Amino acid sequence: MEDKTDALPPVSDFSAWYNEILRRAEIMDVRYPVKGLYVWYPFGFSIRKHTYNMLRSLLDADHQETIFPLLIPDHEFMKEAEHIKGFEEEVYWVTHGGLSELDVKLALRPTSETAIYPMYALWVRSHADLPLKLYQIVNTFRYETKHTRPLIRLREITSFKEAHTVHCTWDEAAGQVEEAIRLYSQFYHSLGVPILVSKRPDWDKFPGADYTIAVDTIMPDGKTLQIGTAHHLGTHFSKTFNITYEDLAGEQQLAYQTCYGISERCIASVISVHGDDTGLVLPPSVAPVQVVIIPIIIGKRKDEVLAAAETLCSELKGLGIRVELDLRDMRPGAKYYHWELHGVPLRLELGPRDIDSGTIVAVDRFKQKQQIGSAAEVPALLEEIQKAITERAEASMEGKIAICTTIEEIRTAVESGVAVASWCGERDCADRIEAETDASLLGRELRGKHAEKVNGNSCVICGREGKGALIGRSY
Amino acid sequence: MEDKTDALPPVSDFSAWYNEILRRAEIMDVRYPVKGLYVWYPFGFSIRKHTYNMLRSLLDADHQETIFPLLIPDHEFMKEAEHIKGFEEEVYWVTHGGLSELDVKLALRPTSETAIYPMYALWVRSHADLPLKLYQIVNTFRYETKHTRPLIRLREITSFKEAHTVHCTWDEAAGQVEEAIRLYSQFYHSLGVPILVSKRPDWDKFPGADYTIAVDTIMPDGKTLQIGTAHHLGTHFSKTFNITYEDLAGEQQLAYQTCYGISERCIASVISVHGDDTGLVLPPSVAPVQVVIIPIIIGKRKDEVLAAAETLCSELKGLGIRVELDLRDMRPGAKYYHWELHGVPLRLELGPRDIDSGTIVAVDRFKQKQQIGSAAEVPALLEEIQKAITERAEASMEGKIAICTTIEEIRTAVESGVAVASWCGERDCADRIEAETDASLLGRELRGKHAEKVNGNSCVICGREGKGALIGRSY
The missing domain is CATH 3.30.930.10 (Bira Bifunctional Protein; Domain 2)
Structure with missing residues (x-):
């Protein structure tokens, strides 16, 4: 579709x-x-x-x-x-x-x-x-x-x-x-x-x-x-x-x-x-297809490549990996496009040259390419990808959080993310923060490392001692 | 409860x-x-x-x-x-x-x-x-x-x-x-x-x-x-x-x-x-608890018995079996009653004497008792129980199916089960069968071995050639 x-x-x-x-x-x-x-x-x-x-x-x-x-x-x-x-x-x-x-x-x-x-x-x-x-x-x-x-x-x-x-x-x-x-x-x-x-x-x-x-x-x-x-x-x-x-x-x-x-x-x-501009990016933990195998079929060695791809596929299944062998009659490029769109974390390519060299080309969803020796290396690769996806998302979120000390700073911050600011806890002050920034006060941060940066500061509205609150525009 | x-x-x-x-x-x-x-x-x-x-x-x-x-x-x-x-x-x-x-x-x-x-x-x-x-x-x-x-x-x-x-x-x-x-x-x-x-x-x-x-x-x-x-x-x-x-x-x-x-x-x-007069009887395939272990704790050897029961429990878990170790402070008899009511297919009892003899007492849901040597024998036992439960149910169903050649026979048969009788396929005859037996004509049997016993016989109503139909009182 x-x-x-x-x-x-x-x-x-x-x-x-x-x-x-x-x-x-x-x-x-x-x-x-x-x-x-x-x-x-x-x-x-x-x-x-x-x-x-x-x-x-x-x-x-x-x-x-x-x-x-x-x-x-x-x-x-x-x-x-x-x-x-x-x-x-x-x-x-x-x-x-x-x-x-x-x-x-x-x-x-x-x-x-x-x-x-x-x-x-x-x-x-x-x-x-x-x-x-x-x-x-x-x-x-x-x-x-x-x-x-x-x-x-x-x-x-x-x-x-x-x-x-x-x-x-x-x-x-x-x-x-x-x-x-x-x-x-x-x-x-x-x-x-x-x-x-x-x-x-x-x-x-x-x-x-x-x-x-x-x-x-x-x-x-x-x-x-x-x-x-x-x-x-x-x-x-x-x-x-x-x-x-x-x-x-x-x-x-x-x-x-x-x-x-x-x-x-x-x-x-x-x-x-x-997700990115190419499509979904799924963490291996929940990807319906964790690994896709694309056989690179050129000329006479078709049967040999298919046999090797099928062996690889069974080996990965044996390791408990959700794997798909893509045998559709399409150009490899079209297949890459399809599986990248669907967020598949890891693509394995296997052609005559790889068979000769005893290696497999492994390309992660961020298009990082490497050669691996066997199916046994795949679980560790998937763990690395899971970790990389997590770290990338964490860095991206941190980039959207701004420590603010004035209403003006909050107003700017909520245009593109979440503001952290000191709030005294009173409803009047919360209402004014919301009215002046066109955003919502989510509440006091718990378990986080952002609020502590402003805890004890003056409330951005009334100046009394406050604690770190999160402010953002919400779905 | x-x-x-x-x-x-x-x-x-x-x-x-x-x-x-x-x-x-x-x-x-x-x-x-x-x-x-x-x-x-x-x-x-x-x-x-x-x-x-x-x-x-x-x-x-x-x-x-x-x-x-x-x-x-x-x-x-x-x-x-x-x-x-x-x-x-x-x-x-x-x-x-x-x-x-x-x-x-x-x-x-x-x-x-x-x-x-x-x-x-x-x-x-x-x-x-x-x-x-x-x-x-x-x-x-x-x-x-x-x-x-x-x-x-x-x-x-x-x-x-x-x-x-x-x-x-x-x-x-x-x-x-x-x-x-x-x-x-x-x-x-x-x-x-x-x-x-x-x-x-x-x-x-x-x-x-x-x-x-x-x-x-x-x-x-x-x-x-x-x-x-x-x-x-x-x-x-x-x-x-x-x-x-x-x-x-x-x-x-x-x-x-x-x-x-x-x-x-x-x-x-x-x-x-x-199910039977004692309670549920669950086939191992769907039993939430496939095996229950009841430690028989008498006097001084309590710790030894508990340790052995816990080892047995881990071994069974390792075999992928859904097992429960019942450590509640109750008489063994009350535990037996509880788990029989809940249909648990196999009960294992383990006391000081069993530890001494290196055996475990295994009692299936039909109270057949035997001694086994180790956890490794349990999967085969569960398979046997699954088979026994299936055969018992099949025999019971066959005992409720009667081949009938007259309306009177159907009338008697549907009191306690299903009648198989020849029917020409016409609605009028089906309506008469239903009216005279106070039962429903389920339809022509497929894939079964009952209908063939009456296929080609005369329809129980009109006497034309018919095929085997199932007649019963339905929920």
Whole structure:
């Protein structure tokens, strides 16, 4: 389905590049006849599969996977006041079954607190049942009225990983929020995607949470993309849904809860953070094809070359590598173009001369060429590529972050990235920062090395002592 | 969550047994506050995961996985007349987004033909694009007005595997339907679930199909459960959705299509076909825990026993076996009860005497006990158990199938299983068979060895020459 006649727009024209790469590299088809709903092409789905399998294996260490229903009856959905307020404008409602009207309207889950917690109220009996840590990977729905965009702003989020935990104490729940952020950091590291962690201001937290910690990355156009959140729910929901446990003394106690989620924005970040003017650049960890073999077939030695290429292919499969042998009747150049567009980390070329010299030409996605002796060298090469892709993305993100001491500096910085500036913590000052820079205050940076450069400085608005906050334009 | 005070109802009281086993073995929770929607317990989800991973690996050989949207706009859903007629009474409709009414009503997919085929119309251009074989594993919805039952009759089918293929000719599509049935036979064989294959009568085929082949099994109460279907769609949908391809001569041709599906009824069949009065019996292929190790700790040698049990556990993990070491502070008998209820195929007991004799006590789910020398013998034991479970289920199904030559014999046979009788193929005769036996004519048996025993005999109603049909009471 790719189109070889036109060049891909450059990444510097990010919006055009993003739309084109989704189509040409066969990630998502945007032509589905409902706004905000998109179709996964099989190649895109395969990136999704490898990515979510990695997320699963991280979570499975101490969570259990499950599935709860999509449809939430309105009486449950409407129980928690802040939560309703946060979601009422973006919930889809099922009102009819067959030809008749339903007695009870059913919400399509925008997130599953109100589907899961009535069951938790039944399941949690005693302190011995806690902590309880479940997750599901499901479709969720938001009636988005803003401009929709594949993988980023959707009406059907096809791949929402949401975890929901229950604990005996507030502190344990806070520890779980920390643990969630640690897991997410590990996950994004394995995707080579650098992140910023911040505590969202109180007025920007999840509806029904004590506080929210968010994970963002910076896109090529300098805008931030929120790619994960973890919420301390305190007892907001356990009060509403009556989730209590019997403590060691035999007393009933309200339980403390957390939830944390990642959507297919994780795929959007992999595509956007690594991609270049030639196409996708996929880290080996999630590339559907990690290595492509291109036989260079010239004249009489065709059979010999094909046999050698097939042997190489089996050897790589034997090493657990996802490899493709490209035998299509096309010029090698056209094949290079195809696989570079699809972000394949490593290309191996094999022709008569290579057979004679007992070597293989290895070309990475950045067109660095070298000769290798055998398949056995490939795993180490892929590790190097994974590392190079990660370092390149980290350097690129650091280049988009500016330490600022004045509103003017922030205004300039958010044109092309994220500003770090001292903020006193008050809403009035945050509002003024946002109004004067046309950007959002993401919150105080946590775990990062940027905030410490301005911690203790005067707030850029009021001059009182402040701490480092992240400010940027957000998707 | 298990309840040790009451005995499990016997399988002979199947409906009670089924409800209880779902709860006690932690498969599904039925207490979700909407009729027909159920919650997967993590243990049930784990059976689902292993089962669907097996299905995936069978399909991935020559299909590609993807995801299409859940929501179908009414103008697409309403395009194919027969299809609408078949589904209009059981479709859920989304009519509101947030606080406003939608311009276009959206159906929750009951099945995805009308979501997928508008995209196929864009994707299929030339004969070189064919065959196209995609599948997805998604949630689908039916507004069931009949009695609902977990895993069997649902309002949200959480785990519908549906494949949709496109071909150049009618014959190729027919070959794909054959291939689908071959795949499904292989799948059910790996679950140890015996099946009957039949061609559904014309009046019972999928709405919009040329014909339907179905796969059924027989439940412990003698009723049949349809656990897979494959449909030759001819050009019904390609005409409606304009799916055409350019043939070798440069002419536009209508494409031929098939679709075939399996839902979580496959899990219902595993549970029901194998279970016994003690609980679940899971084939090793899909058991979340294939082997449980129970250390028999007596007096002084506790540390020695625990160390040996841990070594055994690591050895089994090293062999790729899903093993659990049960260190809970409970009597061994209570542990046996727990794991038998959960269908674990093999239990290993290890105490001081076993350590002295250099042996391990191995007890299979049918309480056959033997001594083994080391972990290395376990894979072969699991294979034997898989085979024994399969043979037991096959023998049980054969015992429920009766060759019949009169209506009276059919009437008796369907009380406890499936009747095989000669039928001329006419609807009038089928209607009379159904009316006089209070059962359904599933269709002509294919691939089976039962129909051939009556092929060529006189139709049990009209006396004309007939062929073997399957008749049973269905879920």
